[in-house]
Amino acid sequence: MPLQFDSSRYQRLESLSINTSNSVSVHFTTDQGQALLVEASAPGVFRLSIGTPAATGKPASGSAARAAALHDLLARPEAIGDAVVEQVELEGQPGFRIVQGEHALEIATQPLRLALYRKGQKILASSADADLYALGTEDAAAPASWTLAFDLEPAEAVYGLGESTIMLDRRAERVESDEPGSRALPLAWSPRGWGVYVNTVEPVVHDVCLEEFAPDSYVLTIADAQLDLFLFVGEPGEILNQYTQLTGRAGQPSLWSMGTWLHQAAGTDAAQLAGVARQMRERGVPFDAVSLQPPAAWEARAKLNLEWDASRFPDPRQVLGEFKALDLKVCTPGFPGVQTQNPMFAELEDKGWLLVDEDSGAAHVFDGVPATAGAPFGLLDLTHRDVWSFWRDKVRQIMDEGVDAVSCDVQLDIPDQVGARNGDTGARLRTIYPMLAKRCLFEAAAWNRTPPEGAVWTRDLFPTAQRQPMQASVPVPNTWEGLAESLRAALTNGASGLPAHAHDIGSPDHPLDGMTPELYLRWLAAGVFSSHLRLHAVPGLLPWDFGEEALQHAQTLMQWRYRLIPYVLGVIEDAARTGLPVQRSMALSFPDDAEAHAHELQYLLGPALLVAPAVQPGNQIRVYFPKGEAWWDLNTGWRYEGGTTWTFECGLDRLPIFGREGHMLCLGPAAQHTGEFNSARLLDEVWLFGMPVHNPSVMRNKIRVMQMQGSSYAKGLEGLKILPSEGLEVKRRGAEVRISRAR
Structure with a gap:
């Protein structure tokens, strides 16, 4: 069905007129009197901007400038590309072609349409049924949102857009940026060689080839009066390279974070976790860190100090010392919330340091979450620089006492009427709040380290998430399909620009009766060949819970993990230079090999290793070797030609792993x-x-x-x-x- 829009609500941009041009950019005026900037942002990157400071040439000021200082989405706002601007005729109408080497962006002006070319071949174009629309408001010259539609090839795959446990290809999905359940990230790309990024913290809806709406169109609805669109051309790896150069890349992870983590079981105390840790050491299972369960280990007290929860940590130094004696790092939960029964709640509300309910003007009270032990709370207003700096500095003080990392999830469903002092509310606040919190925690964790090394364990997803070195996994069922879901989550995050994704080995949030010795070892093997992995100190999810033979296999796999650490950390360091993730899907690594894309759970670990995880019972594992390469079996030393498929017999102590x-x-x-x-x-x-x-x-x-x-x-x-x-x-x-x- 073709796209259907209510023409009474939308204003179509019918024409453009050129004002000025140079080797980097072209300035137009639309038929509605708006300034449109088209520039060569970087090699293979084109930027279209309407109504933004970049387009108008006017700097941001006031509250907008203050907000940008804390959550600016662009690490490199200035253009560094070079282009040739040509006036051409396009389908009998006047138009322009902006050329960068072998790539070009064509702009038809009557009506306004876009076409992207790679090496002379059209790879993306505006839909013939719907071009570029502005959604009208009371002032027609000040649109409140934009709609863009691009035609795709039949069955063309679209990757990126955040985390998914269902499919790597996002076709036939709706992804809403401000919905926590969407697990959204802003970059989309295709193996054909195009990428799209909308630079905004306002809500964006991505309708990717919805059968009932537009089965072969990618439609973006952007709830922002300003339009700032980046179009990328090139191999998927180069698109991620340019995207992460534009928006920022991860800091350096700590060496110890590459080791195995052990997470505290719910309902247990630190002494019980230390007991499991001692068993890990005694049984020869290598690991480096323990992470404590929520609620938060500290909260604001008198004189706005953060103090340890005395009911759980009467002697914090003694608790930390038990783990340090086992050569372990400690990750404690933190949270920028203040329980309403805390005496500091009223003081912080009087200072204006909490998010407010705009209807009442009072601090908004959120329902309890695990981080607050289920108690209602208010949230620190991290859009306020003084509050942001206060929380960062207080977390630094806690870490100086012996804490090595912090865990924190703050991707809450913030109601629309909740606002911050900088004017952000609702959907915008839902997007930027986790971004501010994680940046704040990383700066605290990386304090006084050169290069800045830090570990923050969080599941939150948001624009600029790729600037942080580690993404925690989401809970999945303890089943074979749950294992497959965890792999899809890692690969979709990587395809969206995130460098490293941690794998939990099973989930204590789901029934454990499906976790068999075979499934556990296959899950552990997949986690070994990833960027990070975490075990749970939960009966039924520990290596010795499945018998002596399974424990021996687990010990072998874990020794493999530690031998791989120099390689894995080297791959993460490469991510800081290339934007490529540690775990790379077949579509990302081999965009021209359609057969490889069908094997969606195979992946490259860095550039050198092909991993074929076992995601169903039995010792037979089918492997496809991508074309144009030869592959060497790490287990046997045999060589296999690319473009072939083989079935391997693999026991529980190993996986099919192949060197490139x-x-x-x-x-x-x-x-x-x-x-x-x-x-x-x-x-x-x-x-x-x-x-x-x-x-x-x-x-x-x-x-x-x-x-x-x-x-x-x-x-x-x-x-x-x-x-x-x-x-x-x-x-x-x-x-x-x-x-x-x-x-």
Whole structure:
């Protein structure tokens, strides 16, 4: 069915007239008198802006400028691209073409339509049924929202847009940015080579090829008087690169956070968690950190100090000391809420430091959540810089007492009538509040560290989430489908620009009767080959709950995890340079291989490892090898050509893992925790997958590979054991290693 709009409510932009142009941008005026800026934001990135400060040339001022200082969405607002502007005729009508090398954006002016070209091929265009509309208000010259519609190819897949446990392809979905349940993020892209990002904190609705609405159209409805749209052209990896350069990238994670975490069981105290931690050490299960259950470990008290909850932590130093004696880091829950029965609630309300109910003018009282032990509370107004700085500094003081990380979820369904001092209300506040909270916590956690290293455990999703180094998982059922859902969540987050996603091994929030020894070990194996993983100190979810044989398999898998840490952290460091996530879907990594896309739960762990997780019972696992590459089995050393499908027999102690030809895998030593790592000698072995041609991913990489006369020469492998794949020979020449084909 074609798009249907109520024409009495929408004003269609019918024409454009050019004002000025240069090598970076073109300034137009619409038929409604609005300023339109089109610029080459970066190579392969085009920006269209109507009514924004960028378009009008007027700087933001007043409350808008103050708000931007705390939650600006762009890390690089200035244009750095270079383009040629041409006046052309498009379908018999005047138009313009903005050209960047092999890519171009065409703008038809009567009516206003867009077409995006990659290497001369049209990859995205405005819908023939609906172009660019402004939703009218009482003042027709000041539209309150925009609607854009793009035609897609039949069955064309769309990726990104946030977290999904259902499908990686978001086709036939509606995603609403301000609905916490939508788990939305703002970037969408297609393997055909286009990407779309709407730069706003106002609500955006993404209707992706809804059968009852527009089965082959991607429709955006943007509830913002200003339109700021970025269009990307290129391979999906390059789109993520440009998107994260534009909007910001993650800070540095701590080395210890790459190790295993252990989460406290509900209804237990810190002493009971310490008892489980001692069992982990005694049974030889490596791990590095414990995370405590909500409610928040501290709250505001007299003179606006944060003080430990005395009923749960009568002696915080003694509690923290128990874990430190086991060489463990500690993550405690925090929350920017103040319970109504707390004497500080009234004082904070008088200071205007809490979000308010605009109908009454009083502090809004929220229903209780786990972080407040179910008690009603008010929320600190983090849009106010003094409040934001206060909370950050108080959390820093708590962390100085021995806390290593903070957990906090604040993606609440904030009612529309709730407002902040900067004027934000409702939907806008629902979007920016978790963004402000997580940034605040990361700055507290990374305080006094160079480079800024910190860990904040949160499930919240929001614009700029990709600036933080870790995303926590959502609870899923303890079933085979639950395992598949957890993998989809990780891969959809990665496809949306988030660098690292933590895997929980099972969920205490769901019945445990479906968790069998086989499922547990398959789940653990998938978590081992991810960026982060967390076990639960819950009977029925611990490695020794499934018998001695299962425990031995778990110990083997966990040793693999610790040997992988230098590689995983190196991949996260690469994310800070490339925007690519740790876990990369087939569509992201191999956009031209449609057959690979159908194997949606396979993924690349970094650039070098292909992982095929087991998501159903049995030892037979089917693997598709993407075209154009060769793959080496880590278990057998056998080589497989790309474009083929094989079935492997895999016991419970391993997964089908394959090295990508031309790469190498650098492994660290076995350890019980990262404190046993020798920072001067972090690596132990190097595995070669065919002739190496790429520099390896490894933490603080100092290994370099060069090719000359049919051989590869590597520097930085001194003292490491090298395991060549079949057909290669290795010779050491001082500090240099020569790798050549065996004669």
